[in-house]
Amino acid sequence: MGASIEPCHEKCALANDASLSLIGGELVLIHARLLSNGRVAQNTLKGLEGRLAEVFPNSRIILDGQAIHPPSGCFNRSRGQYNSILILQSLSNSVKRRDDERILAVESEDLYVCHLNFVFGEADPSSRIAVVSTYRLRPEFYGETPSPTLLFSRLVKECIHELGHLFGLGHCPTPTCVMHFSNSILETDLKGPDFCPRCKFNLEERLRKDQYV
Ligand SMILES: [Zn+2]
Ligand SMILES: [Zn+2]
Numbered sequence: 001m002g003a004s005i006e007p008c009h010e011k012c013a014l015a016n017d018a019s020l021s022l023i024g025g026e027l028v029l030i031h032a033r034l035l036s037n038g039r040v041a042q043n044t045l046k047g048l049e050g051r052l053a054e055v056f057p058n059s060r061i062i063l064d065g066q067a068i069h070p071p072s073g074c075f076n077r078s079r080g081q082y083n084s085i086l087i088l089q090s091l092s093n094s095v096k097r098r099d100d101e102r103i104l105a106v107e108s109e110d111l112y113v114c115h116l117n118f119v120f121g122e123a124d125p126s127s128r129i130a131v132v133s134t135y136r137l138r139p140e141f142y143g144e145t146p147s148p149t150l151l152f153s154r155l156v157k158e159c160i161h162e163l164g165h166l167f168g169l170g171h172c173p174t175p176t177c178v179m180h181f182s183n184s185i186l187e188t189d190l191k192g193p194d195f196c197p198r199c200k201f202n203l204e205e206r207l208r209k210d211q212y213v
Pocket of ligand 2: 172173174177178179180195196197198199200
């Protein structure tokens with residue numbers, strides 16, 4: 001299993017598009033919608049919705065009932081994987097969203113981008129859309145005993161990471177920070193679901209600044 005370099009490094013050149021409302025002195029992250037291809041368990045998505053709402057307090061995290069299926073053109077037969085850039089483009093063209101909305105799609109298929117053997121997820125802040133796949137987050141992919149708890153823990157981290165990108169954060173050098181770049185599942189397991197103080201500060205500064213531009 002080869003290592004992967006997360007593709008969002010280039011794609012996440014921080015677009016100046018994070019949004020903020022200030023209500024009663026509280027920071028409010030404008031809402032994010034969760035989409036799924038219908039093959040990710042509903043209770044997993046409901047749990048994810050709850051966890052993201054805890055991590056992004058005062059945000060509105062909405063689980064969209066709409067199932068999205070990657071067009072067949074996103075599938076590379078020789079690799080047996082889906083091209084995540086094409087998925088993001090397809091979502092950008094097909095999913096109606098408000099200017100202040102972020103879209104996070106949770107997929108179950110194996111994802112890749114050109115010149116990388118796989119990706120856990122990818123974010124495009126310019127279109128405000130990200131995708132995360134459960135495929136390589138499953139312990140059984142690595143020959144280990146299936147564990148819904150471990151899968152969920154990994155999924156939460158990857159989703160927070162990609163949402164962090166959509167809200168303007170880059171990668172963080174602190175290995176335990178959720179914004180640390182994961183080159184392998186070991187690094188995903190090493191990091192926690194929380195932003196380090198620096199990333200938390202940057203996120204709030206970013207949102208505050210964008211509000212008054
Ligand atoms: Zn990243
Ligand atoms: Zn950090």
